[in-house]
Amino acid sequence: MREAPILKADRLSRHFPVRNAFGIRTGAVRALDGVSFEVAPGETLGIVGESGCGKSTLGKALVGIHPLSGGAIVFEGEEISRLSGRERRAVAPRLQYCHQDPGNSLDPRWTVRRSLEEPLIVHTELEAAERVIRIRDLLRQVGLPQTHLDLYPHELSGGQQRRVGLARILALHPRLVVLDEPTSGLDMSVQATVLKLFGELRQAFALTYLFISHDLSVVRMMCDRVAVMYLGRIVEIAPTETLFRAPQHPYTQSLLAAIPDIGGRRVTDTFTLEGEPPDPARLPSGCRFRTRCPRAVAACAETDPALRPLRPDHAAACLLAG
Amino acid sequence: MLAPDDNLLEVENLRVSFGTERGVAKVLDGVNLTIRRGEIMGLVGESGCGKTTLARAILGILPANARHETGSLRFGGEDLLRMPRRRVDDQIRGRRITFIPQDPFASFNPLFRIGSQAREVMKWKSPRRPEHAGRGLFGFFSRYPRARRKADAADAVEMMRTVQIPRADEAFDKLPHEFSGGQRQRLMIALALMPQPDLVIADEPTTALDVTIQAQILKLLKRLVKERGVSVLFTTHDLGTAYEICDRITVMYAGQEVEMAPVDDFFQRPSHPYTVRLLESLPKPGREPREIGGEIPGLVDPPAGCRFHPRCAHATDICHMKRPATTSVSAAHDLRCYHPVGATVPA
Incomplete structure (x- = not known):
C-alpha cells in the first residue's frame, strides 16, 4: 500500500469565458478540463x-490563484478548493507557489530583507529578532551572502533573484511547492546551479515538488513521475524513466522526438509532426490530438479517449495505446 | 566583386x-x-x-x-x-544581409496587414530594384513601376507558400495577431529570404x-x-x-x-x-x-x-x-x- 498522497487533484477544471464584441458570452476556453492526479509525499511530479x-493554469489553480470551475483538491487530507478567506490562508504556508519570473515577482522597491520578512509577518507570530535570525538562515540555505539583504531586485542577477524567490517561499516551511517554469530565462550554467539547489533544498526541507516546465531534459533529470498535458488534459502520466523510454501517447512520442539529442540523430532530419495545436476555443471532435496525430484513425474523431491505465503506474489517453 | x-x-x-x-x-x-x-x-x-x-x-x-x-x-x-x-x-x-529576430510577436507592426509589410520590404529591398534608385523624399515619390510591383508581390506570395503558410494569398490580408507564434516566425523567415540575401x-x-x-x-x-x-x-x-x-x-x-x-x-x-x-x-x-x-x-x-x-x-x-x-x-x-x-x- 502506497503512502497516502499529499495532494490529490480530482477532475479539476477551469474555464475562461470567451466574449464577443458586446460582452456576451459565446463560448469557453477550457484551460483545464478534468485533470486528475495524485502526488505522494517527497515525490517530484513533472508537468x-x-x-x-x-x-500554468493548473499550478495556479492548485494554490488558489485561479478559482476552479469544477473539481476538488485534497491537500494533506483536507479538501481545500472550497475554503475561503481565513481558512484558505491557513493552508497557504504549507502549499506554496514559485513564480515563473522572479524578476517580476519581487517588489522592485523592496530590499531583499523586506521581501523575505513579509511572509513571516503575515503568516507567523515570530518576534522581530526571531525573524532576523530566520531570514539570515534562509539566505545561507539558498546560497546568498548576508550582504545581499540590503540590495534591491535589480541589483541581483537572474539566478540570484531565483534564489531570493525560493528563500521567500521556504521561509514558511512549506510541504509542497509548485515550481512554475523554474529554469526559463536562465543561462545554461546558471540553470545547472539552480537545479542543484532545488535538489539540495528538497533534501533539507523534505519538500514535495510539482515541477512545471516545458523543458523535457530538465524534467527528466528532476522528476520521479511526469504528466504530459495537451490542451487542458493529461494525456499521459508515468514514472520518468518509463515515459522517456517507452512513451505510449503519440503526442508524448512527438514531444520527445523534438528534443535535440547532441551526438545523436538530428531532429531536423527525423522530425515528422506537422501543424500546430488547434484553437482551444474550437476543439476538434473526439481526441484533441487527432488533427496532428500521425496514427489517427476514424474512431479518433468520434470517441474522446479517457486517461486509462496501461499498467499500474502508467496511464495514457489514447485509443491506440498499449 | x-x-x-x-x-x-x-x-x-x-x-x-x-x-x-x-x-x-x-x-x-x-x-x-x-x-x-x-x-x-x-x-x-x-x-x-x-x-x-x-x-x-x-x-x-x-x-x-x-x-x-x-x-x-x-x-x-x-x-x-x-x-x-x-x-x-x-x-x-x-x-x-537580412535579419530574423528572436521575438516574432514584437517584430511585426501590429497595425499593418502582412501583405503590406511584405510589399514594403520588396519595394525597397527587392533584387529587382535598380542599384541607384532614389532615396529620401525623392525616393519616396519615385516610381515603383507596375511590372516590378506585380513581380515582387508574386514573389512574396510564392515565398509565403515556401514557408508553408496555409492559404498564402489570403494570409496577405491578415493582421499579425491572426497568426500563431510558429506561423509568425515562418513569416519572418519569408521576409528575411524575400530579398534573396547572401x-x-x-x-x-x-x-x-x-x-x-x-x-x-x-x-x-x-x-x-x-x-x-x-x-x-x-x-x-x-x-x-x-x-x-x-x-x-x-x-x-x-x-x-x-x-x-x-x-x-x-x-x-x-x-x-x-x-x-x-x-x-x-x-x-x-x-x-x-x-x-x-x-x-x-x-x-x-x-x-x-x-x-x-x-x-x-x-x-x-x-x-x-x-x-x-x-x-x-x-x-x-x-x-x-x-x-x-x-x-x-x-
Whole structure:
C-alpha cells in the first residue's frame, strides 16, 4: 500500500469565458478540463506540455490563484478548493507557489530583507529578532551572502533573484511547492546551479515538488513521475524513466522526438509532426490530438479517449495505446 | 566583386564598446569570425557574451551609445565599417544581409496587414530594384513601376507558400495577431529570404517557441537556406539547437571568441575549458549537471589575459597575463587556450 498522497487533484477544471464584441458570452476556453492526479509525499511530479496546454493554469489553480470551475483538491487530507478567506490562508504556508519570473515577482522597491520578512509577518507570530535570525538562515540555505539583504531586485542577477524567490517561499516551511517554469530565462550554467539547489533544498526541507516546465531534459533529470498535458488534459502520466523510454501517447512520442539529442540523430532530419495545436476555443471532435496525430484513425474523431491505465503506474489517453 | 576565396564574411579583431554609467564596457574585444558561402555558423554563448552585439554590428544597427574602435567587417571583400553609410543602408542591410529576430510577436507592426509589410520590404529591398534608385523624399515619390510591383508581390506570395503558410494569398490580408507564434516566425523567415540575401542573421529565432514548433522551424530554415545557398549566422544560447542546425560553431565568452570548430568535431572533441564546462552543465539523463562556478565577468573591468581564467581549473600564470593566440586543434578546429582539455600541453 502506497503512502497516502499529499495532494490529490480530482477532475479539476477551469474555464475562461470567451466574449464577443458586446460582452456576451459565446463560448469557453477550457484551460483545464478534468485533470486528475495524485502526488505522494517527497515525490517530484513533472508537468510538461507546450504553451497553452494549461500547465500554468493548473499550478495556479492548485494554490488558489485561479478559482476552479469544477473539481476538488485534497491537500494533506483536507479538501481545500472550497475554503475561503481565513481558512484558505491557513493552508497557504504549507502549499506554496514559485513564480515563473522572479524578476517580476519581487517588489522592485523592496530590499531583499523586506521581501523575505513579509511572509513571516503575515503568516507567523515570530518576534522581530526571531525573524532576523530566520531570514539570515534562509539566505545561507539558498546560497546568498548576508550582504545581499540590503540590495534591491535589480541589483541581483537572474539566478540570484531565483534564489531570493525560493528563500521567500521556504521561509514558511512549506510541504509542497509548485515550481512554475523554474529554469526559463536562465543561462545554461546558471540553470545547472539552480537545479542543484532545488535538489539540495528538497533534501533539507523534505519538500514535495510539482515541477512545471516545458523543458523535457530538465524534467527528466528532476522528476520521479511526469504528466504530459495537451490542451487542458493529461494525456499521459508515468514514472520518468518509463515515459522517456517507452512513451505510449503519440503526442508524448512527438514531444520527445523534438528534443535535440547532441551526438545523436538530428531532429531536423527525423522530425515528422506537422501543424500546430488547434484553437482551444474550437476543439476538434473526439481526441484533441487527432488533427496532428500521425496514427489517427476514424474512431479518433468520434470517441474522446479517457486517461486509462496501461499498467499500474502508467496511464495514457489514447485509443491506440498499449 | 567578391573575394576569390569562399569566405562571405570575415570579422577581424572587432572591438565595440559602450559608454555606460560605470565606465566603458568592452562588449566585443577583438572578435574574429569567418562565415563561408552557404554555411550555417552557430554563435553560442551565455547572456552578455556579446553575441547579439556582434549580430547588430554586422547589420550596422548598434545602439547610439556604441563605439566602433578598431577591426574590420569584410563582407564579400568590402569592409562594412568603412563603407559609406548610405551604401550600407541601400544595398547591404535588408538586401544582402537580412535579419530574423528572436521575438516574432514584437517584430511585426501590429497595425499593418502582412501583405503590406511584405510589399514594403520588396519595394525597397527587392533584387529587382535598380542599384541607384532614389532615396529620401525623392525616393519616396519615385516610381515603383507596375511590372516590378506585380513581380515582387508574386514573389512574396510564392515565398509565403515556401514557408508553408496555409492559404498564402489570403494570409496577405491578415493582421499579425491572426497568426500563431510558429506561423509568425515562418513569416519572418519569408521576409528575411524575400530579398534573396547572401547572409541571414538569425538571432535566437526559436527561443520563444515550443519544442515541437522549434523542431519544425529549424527543419524549414535549414532546408530553405541550403536550397538557396544562403549563409546564416545563427546565434543561440542552446547547444542542442546549435547541434541541430549549424555546420560550424563559434563559442563566445565575455566578448571574445574562444573556440571554433565544425559541428561534429565540436561536440566530440570540445577543447576549451569553458566549452567543456558548458557541455557538462547541460542536464543529461543519468548524471547531475555540473556547475561552472563563479560568475560571468563584468565587461567594464574584465579579467586580464584569458577572460575565463578566474573560473578555470587549468589556469596558470600565463593565463593571467596575455590573451592566448589562436591555435589549431585539428584542421578546422581553432582554439584560444594555453591549456586545451584532452590535448597534450605544448611546451
